[in-house]
Amino acid sequence: MAGTTQVGGKNIRVVAAGFIGNILEWYDFAVYGFFAPTIGKLFFPSDDPSTSLIASFGAFAAGFLMRPVGAVLFGHIGDRIGRKKALTISVIMMAVPTLLVGILPTHAQIGVYAAVLMVLLRMVQGVSVGGEYTSSFVFLVEHAPPERRAFFGSWSMIGATCGILLGSAVGALVNSLTTDEQLLNWGWRLPFLAGVLVAFVGYFIRHGIPEEPITKEPTEKAKISPIREALTYHRKELLQAAGLNLMIAVTFYTVFIYLASWLEEEVGEPRGEALDINTISMAVLSIALPFAAMLADKFGRKPFLLIGAGGVALFSYPLINLMHHHNFTMILTGQICFALLLACFGGALPATLTELFKRGVRVSAASVSYNLTFAIFGGTAPVVAAWLVKETGNPVSFSWYLSAMAVVSFLICLTIRETHGTSLDE
Numbered sequence: 001m002a003g004t005t006q007v008g009g010k011n012i013r014v015v016a017a018g019f020i021g022n023i024l025e026w027y028d029f030a031v032y033g034f035f036a037p038t039i040g041k042l043f044f045p046s047d048d049p050s051t052s053l054i055a056s057f058g059a060f061a062a063g064f065l066m067r068p069v070g071a072v073l074f075g076h077i078g079d080r081i082g083r084k085k086a087l088t089i090s091v092i093m094m095a096v097p098t099l100l101v102g103i104l105p106t107h108a109q110i111g112v113y114a115a116v117l118m119v120l121l122r123m124v125q126g127v128s129v130g131g132e133y134t135s136s137f138v139f140l141v142e143h144a145p146p147e148r149r150a151f152f153g154s155w156s157m158i159g160a161t162c163g164i165l166l167g168s169a170v171g172a173l174v175n176s177l178t179t180d181e182q183l184l185n186w187g188w189r190l191p192f193l194a195g196v197l198v199a200f201v202g203y204f205i206r207h208g209i210p211e212e213p214i215t216k217e218p219t220e221k222a223k224i225s226p227i228r229e230a231l232t233y234h235r236k237e238l239l240q241a242a243g244l245n246l247m248i249a250v251t252f253y254t255v256f257i258y259l260a261s262w263l264e265e266e267v268g269e270p271r272g273e274a275l276d277i278n279t280i281s282m283a284v285l286s287i288a289l290p291f292a293a294m295l296a297d298k299f300g301r302k303p304f305l306l307i308g309a310g311g312v313a314l315f316s317y318p319l320i321n322l323m324h325h326h327n328f329t330m331i332l333t334g335q336i337c338f339a340l341l342l343a344c345f346g347g348a349l350p351a352t353l354t355e356l357f358k359r360g361v362r363v364s365a366a367s368v369s370y371n372l373t374f375a376i377f378g379g380t381a382p383v384v385a386a387w388l389v390k391e392t393g394n395p396v397s398f399s400w401y402l403s404a405m406a407v408v409s410f411l412i413c414l415t416i417r418e419t420h421g422t423s424l425d426e
Contacts, residue, residue: 014143015155018136021091022159024198025132027167028098028125031191033057033257033382034171034275037264038188042106043118050390053261057382059119063126064379067371070130072227075364077131079226083139083363086131093128095199097121102192126379133160134367137350142359142424147297150420153350154293158286164256165282167191172275226364230357234365237356241369243412244352247309248345249378250405251316254398255338256282258382259323266395268326277332285339285346292347300420301348301355305413308345313406315341320399355419377405 032039037049040056070090078086101121107114137156144152170191178187230238256278263274296304315337323334357365385398 014140015152017087018140018152019155019159019162020198020201021087021132022136022156023163023166024091024195024201025094025129026160026163027170027198028094028163028192028195031167031171031195032059032063032101032122033253034167034260034278035188035191036382037261037271038184039118041184042108042188043115045107049265050386053265054383054386054390055115057258057386059115059122061379061383062119063122063129064375066123066126067130067375067379068368070127070132071134071367071371072364073127074131074135075227075367076225078135078138078363078367079361083135083142086135086363087139090128090132090135091199094125094132095196097124097128098192098195098199102189102196126375130367130371134353134370135363138354138363138366141351141354142362146421146423149355149424150293150296150301150348150351151290153354154289154347156350157346158289161282161286161289165279165286168256168260168275168279168282170194172272172279175272175275226361227368230361230365230368234357234361238365238369240412240416241353241356241366242373244305244349244409244416245370245373246377246412247312247406247409248342248349249374250381251312251338251342251402253378253381254385254402255335255342258385258398259335261382262385262389262395263323263331266389267324267331269331273328277328277335280332281335281339284336285343288340288343289347292343293351294347296348296351296420300418301352302413302416302418304344304348305352306410308341308343308348309406309410309413311341311344311406312338313403313410316402316406317396317399320396320402324396352416352419355422355424356416359425 036056037053039059040046040049040052044052044055044059046052046055074086074090077089101118104117104121105114133156136159137153140156141149141153174187174190175183224232260271260274260278263269263277264271269277292304319334319337323331325331353366353370354362384401388397388401389395
């Protein structure tokens with residue numbers, strides 16, 4: 001591919017295009033998770049705070065259930081029209097509902113319609129996210145020098161992590177600058193309104209990148225939709241990709257979305273302190289990801305996938321148990337350990353998923369396998385975790401769920417071929 005071996009201005013712009021969009025997408029999507037207790041009170045009121053929180057996370061899960069729709073839609077656009085078009089549209093589709101969430105009337109103002117509108121806006125955002133992340137990492141890996149594909153691909157996850165990190169930091173700032181009453185009245189809206197500003201940056205960066213032509217294969221397969229082709233001819237790879245995504249879907253959204261509320265509700269940490277811990281841990285993840293990716297470029301993908309999945313399987317219970325103490329250092333240590341395990345897995349994953357599939361179906365296949373797993377298991381992870389805690393009465397019971405999902409991904413890792421060094425054009 002012309003220009004991919006050049007390390008310079010073009011590659012910087014390519015990385016920026018994949019990076020900035022993910023910051024916006026995941027900042028907007030994650031801010032909701034961090035303010036779930038407040039949103040639960042305002043849009044899903046109940047006499048039982050736990051019920052409101054579960055309902056609020058239910059709306060969070062609704063967004064994930066729409067991700068497969070986004071996967072099919074943006075997968076088709078990416079494979080048949082172009083990666084750039086898919087990336088540009090997804091940014092716009094996230095910015096508009098984010099603005100509307102920031103000005104949405106509450107249950108006290110319009111009754112049950114507030115909850116309905118909130119769920120609908122989350123669903124639109126889910127469609128957008130369903131196309132964003134996978135389109136961006138395929139774009140990055142395809143434009144990377146062959147020996148640096150994991151490193152380039154990791155910037156999609158670094159962008160997503162930085163977006164959630166930014167959401168956590170903004171949440172901590174809003175909490176520190178407002179009283180409880182101000183936060184409930186208007187403070188929670190500020191992060192959503194601020195997210196729209198990032199959209200303009202993402203749109204203009206992506207609008208200016210060149211689009212490479214989509215190769216039309218002169219075969220019968222090229223006449224059918226890319227998603228149908230993937231389901232017909234690449235079932236094994238689709239199942240492998242879904243299995244790989246299982247661990248990171250459940251672990252990521254439990255550790256970096258649910259735990260902020262868990263620390264407040266179950267451990268008794270102040271909300272601002274819980275977000276501070278989350279912010280520091282996300283920063284560690286962001287820093288560790290590119291280093292893990294560079295090692296995956298040198299030594300292969302599978303060793304780091306196995307380390308990440310195996311580590312979560314073995315250490316989820318002791319780490320969650322460590323965090324169930326009213327002690328800042330112990331909590332932070334536990335969450336940083338999760339961050340390092342996820343960095344090992346996440347640094348190798350985007351390149352692995354891209355390298356599993358051929359060019360004509362790559363966006364569709366990666367998107368469907370990724371988003372179905374995240375819709376079923378990732379978006380529901382906070383709900384499942386909150387439910388397990390409530391039903392068992394054991395505040396660390398959800399750690400066994402993390403371990404079980406990690407075991408599945410570990411076993412799937414053993415079945416995949418090492419994709420390091422393979423040609424993307426095969």
